[in-house]
Amino acid sequence: MxxxxxxxxxxxxxxxxxxxxxxxxxxxxxxxxxxxxxxxxxxxxxxxxxxxxxxxxxxxxxxxxxxxxxxxxxxxxxxxxxxxxxxxxxxxxxxxxxxxxxxxxxxxxxxxxxxxxxxxxxxxxxxxxxxxxxxxxxxxxxxxxxxxxxxxxxxxxxxxxxxxxxxxxxxxxxxxxxxxxxxxxxxxxxxxxxxxxxxxxxxGEDGFAEVEATAEHTWPDTLDIMGWRVDPTGLGVIFDRAIPPFARTNLREAIVGILDRQSLGLDDVDRFICHPGGMKVIDAIEASLSLQQGCLESERAILADHGNMSAPTALYVLDRERKRGLPDRSLLTALGPGFTLSTLTLRAAA
Incomplete structure (x- = not known):
C-alpha cells in the first residue's frame, strides 16, 4: 500500500x-x-x-x-x-x-x-x-x-x-x-x-501534514455565481448571484456528504480552514457549519491584511494555522467557479 x-x-x-x-x-x-x-x-x-x-x-x-x-x-x-x-x-x-x-x-x-x-x-x-x-x-x-x-x-x-x-x-x-x-x-x-x-x-515521513482525502462538489445550474467574462479591455469579474446566502444554505449539506464518503462526520473535524472570500462569506460559513461565531480567526486576519487574493488565500490561512500548530484533523475548503466546493482532509504529522 x-x-x-x-x-x-x-x-x-x-x-x-x-x-x-x-x-x-x-x-x-x-x-x-x-x-x-x-x-x-x-x-x-x-x-x-x-x-x-x-x-x-x-x-x-x-x-x-x-x-x-x-x-x-x-x-x-x-x-x-x-x-x-x-x-x-x-x-x-x-x-x-x-x-x-x-x-x-x-x-x-x-x-x-x-x-x-x-x-x-x-x-x-x-x-x-x-x-x-x-x-x-x-x-x-x-x-x-x-x-x-x-x-x-x-x-x-x-x-x-x-x-x-x-x-x-x-x-x-x-x-x-x-x-x-x-x-x-x-x-x-x-x-x-x-x-x-x-x-x-x-x-514519506517528512512534512507537517498528511493529505488524508480530497473531494469536490459542484452544484448544478450555478455557472452564473462566480467567474470571469472576457471583455475588450481585459477580464471582468462575474458575481451574478450573492455568494454568502448560497453558502449559508448549501455548504453544510455538501460538506456532510463529502465527510460521509470518508467515513467521517462534522465532529471528526477539529478545525475547518476556509478560503475567506469576504467577511460575509466567513460569517455564512460559520453559520452553515454551526461553528462558534468568530472561530475562523485566521481567515479574518488574512482577509484583513491581504484581501481576497483568490486561489492563494486558502494557503495563506493554512500557513498561519501551520505556524499556530495544526490540530489532529483539519478540513481545508474553498468555493470557486463552477460553482464548486473543493476540500482536503488533512492530518497533522505526528
Missing part, C-alpha cells in the same frame, strides 16, 4: 505594492462617483469587507489610467513570474531542496494568460530540470489553491519518491477597471488583492 502524500513545506509571497483600504476608498470615490449612479450606496461594501490593506501587482497610480489587454498582460507576466520564483524558492528552501530536485510542477493561475506558462518562464532562473513535468492549470478561481493542492497530492501519491511543487499565483487587481462599471466591479475593487503561495509535496 502506497504511503499518503505529505505537505513538506509551504511558503507565501506577497505582491510588491500595498494598498490601504482608506486610500482605495478615496480613489474609488473620486473615480467612480460621477460614472456609476448610486455609487454612494455601494460605499459600505468597502467598510464591511473586513479589509485593512492588501497587496497589488502595480502601484496605485497604474490603475488610474484605462488599460487594455496588452498592458494588463505585460503587467501580469512581469509580476507573476517574479512572485512565482519567490514563492517557489521559499518553499523549496524550507524543504531543504533545490529546484533541480523537483519532478513535477503544478502551476495554478486564472488572472492572466501566459503561454508559455509561468513555470516555463521561471525555469531558467530557478533551475528546474529539463525533464520536470509541467502541469499548468487555469480556470479554478478562488478554489484553485485547494484544488491545486489536491491535484499535487494525487501526483505525489501516484509517483512515490517524486517531489511535486505546487505554485499558485493570482493578480486579481489587474482586472480593476474604470470603464463599463458594474456592481460586481465595485465589489471586486473593495475585496481583491494579489498574492502567491507554494507547497512542496511527496510521499
Amino acid at each position: 502506497s504511503k499518503p502524500a505529505r505537505i513538506v513545506a509551504l511558503a507565501t509571497a506577497d505582491a510588491p505594492h500595498t494598498l490601504s483600504q482608506p486610500d482605495v476608498v478615496e480613489v474609488a470615490r473620486t473615480l467612480f462617483s460621477d460614472r456609476f449612479p448610486g455609487f454612494d450606496r455601494m460605499l459600505p461594501v468597502f467598510d464591511t469587507a473586513g479589509i485593512k490593506a492588501r497587496q497589488s501587482a502595480m502601484p496605485m497610480e497604474w490603475y488610474l489610467t484605462p488599460r487594455g489587454w496588452p498592458e494588463r498582460t505585460r503587467a501580469y507576466l512581469d509580476v507573476a513570474v517574479g512572485m512565482f520564483e519567490r514563492a517557489a524558492r521559499a518553499a523549496l528552501d524550507r524543504a531543504d531542496l533545490k529546484a533541480a530536485d523537483v519532478d513535477m510542477i503544478v502551476t495554478v493561475s486564472s488572472t492572466g494568460i501566459a503561454t508559455p506558462s509561468l513555470e516555463a518562464r521561471a525555469s531558467a532562473s530557478l533551475g528546474f530540470r529539463p525533464d520536470a513535468a509541467r502541469v499548468p492549470v487555469f480556470g479554478l478561481g478562488c478554489a484553485g489553491g485547494v484544488t491545486g493542492l489536491a491535484l499535487a497530492s494525487k501526483l505525489a501519491k501516484a509517483s512515490p519518491g517524486a517531489v511535486v511543487l505546487l505554485v499558485v499565483v493570482e493578480l486579481c487587481t489587474l482586472s480593476f477597471r474604470m470603464e463599463d462599471l458594474t456592481k460586481a466591479d465595485i465589489v471586486a475593487t473593495a475585496l481583491f488583492g494579489d498574492g502567491a503561495a507554494a507547497c512542496v509535496l511527496r510521499c
Whole structure:
C-alpha cells in the first residue's frame, strides 16, 4: 500500500505594492462617483469587507489610467513570474531542496494568460530540470489553491519518491477597471488583492501534514455565481448571484456528504480552514457549519491584511494555522467557479 502524500513545506509571497483600504476608498470615490449612479450606496461594501490593506501587482497610480489587454498582460507576466520564483524558492528552501530536485510542477493561475506558462518562464532562473513535468492549470478561481493542492497530492501519491511543487499565483487587481462599471466591479475593487503561495509535496515521513482525502462538489445550474467574462479591455469579474446566502444554505449539506464518503462526520473535524472570500462569506460559513461565531480567526486576519487574493488565500490561512500548530484533523475548503466546493482532509504529522 502506497504511503499518503505529505505537505513538506509551504511558503507565501506577497505582491510588491500595498494598498490601504482608506486610500482605495478615496480613489474609488473620486473615480467612480460621477460614472456609476448610486455609487454612494455601494460605499459600505468597502467598510464591511473586513479589509485593512492588501497587496497589488502595480502601484496605485497604474490603475488610474484605462488599460487594455496588452498592458494588463505585460503587467501580469512581469509580476507573476517574479512572485512565482519567490514563492517557489521559499518553499523549496524550507524543504531543504533545490529546484533541480523537483519532478513535477503544478502551476495554478486564472488572472492572466501566459503561454508559455509561468513555470516555463521561471525555469531558467530557478533551475528546474529539463525533464520536470509541467502541469499548468487555469480556470479554478478562488478554489484553485485547494484544488491545486489536491491535484499535487494525487501526483505525489501516484509517483512515490517524486517531489511535486505546487505554485499558485493570482493578480486579481489587474482586472480593476474604470470603464463599463458594474456592481460586481465595485465589489471586486473593495475585496481583491494579489498574492502567491507554494507547497512542496511527496510521499514519506517528512512534512507537517498528511493529505488524508480530497473531494469536490459542484452544484448544478450555478455557472452564473462566480467567474470571469472576457471583455475588450481585459477580464471582468462575474458575481451574478450573492455568494454568502448560497453558502449559508448549501455548504453544510455538501460538506456532510463529502465527510460521509470518508467515513467521517462534522465532529471528526477539529478545525475547518476556509478560503475567506469576504467577511460575509466567513460569517455564512460559520453559520452553515454551526461553528462558534468568530472561530475562523485566521481567515479574518488574512482577509484583513491581504484581501481576497483568490486561489492563494486558502494557503495563506493554512500557513498561519501551520505556524499556530495544526490540530489532529483539519478540513481545508474553498468555493470557486463552477460553482464548486473543493476540500482536503488533512492530518497533522505526528
